Amino acid sequence: MAAQPNSARRALLFGRRAATPPLRPPWALDEAAFLDACTACGACVERCPERVLVRGAAGYAVFDPRLGECTFCGECERACKPRALARDVSAEPWQLRALAGEACLPRHGVVCSSCRDACPARAIAFPLTARVPLPTVDVDRCNGCGACVGVCPVGAMALSRHATEAA
Ligand code: SF4
Ligand code: SF4
Ligand code: SF4
Structure with missing residues (x-):
């Protein structure tokens, strides 16, 4: 201990x-x-x-x-015996949301959708555009589980406390 x-x-x-x-x-x-x-x-x-x-x-x-x-x-x-983690069934476990950063491959013309494929909440979409589609996160669906983070080949996906507030 x-x-x-x-x-x-x-x-x-x-x-x-x-x-x-x-x-x-x-x-x-x-x-x-x-x-x-x-x-x-x-x-x-x-x-x-x-x-x-x-x-x-x-x-x-x-x-x-x-x-x-x-x-x-x-x-x-x-x-957690000291109750530093204290479940409130009426509240979300946290305010984290996924956010793709500047290194995201489609921003640089490379097709990639690994984060969408990994997301159990189906919170990531790639709206069709004339250019390479970019990931967008539905902050109402995303629960910040992090499944999309480790699968990103360039480490562009991260969780942020501010994504919800900024949305
Ligand atoms: S897995 Fe990473 S590089 Fe690929 S689309 Fe998602 S955030 Fe961008
Ligand atoms: S954090 Fe979880 S729910 Fe949110 S976009 Fe990533 S995989 Fe989906
Ligand atoms: S998977 Fe999540 S909820 Fe379960 S023990 Fe690990 S951190 Fe806690």
């Missing part, structure tokens, strides 16, 4: 809150409350059957969609 991070390390993380925090497991509390409650015990990381959770800075759990898809099975939330 990992040692609990001391207050100095925790304060260091709080001091860096201006930077974009890493992606946390589903049902994580807001970043400040998450860091307060989480003991970095690693239980959620060990319990995840998809192996998409890793230990990040100071041992706090991070969701890395490059490793695979979150199926929202809830195992991580059930494993």
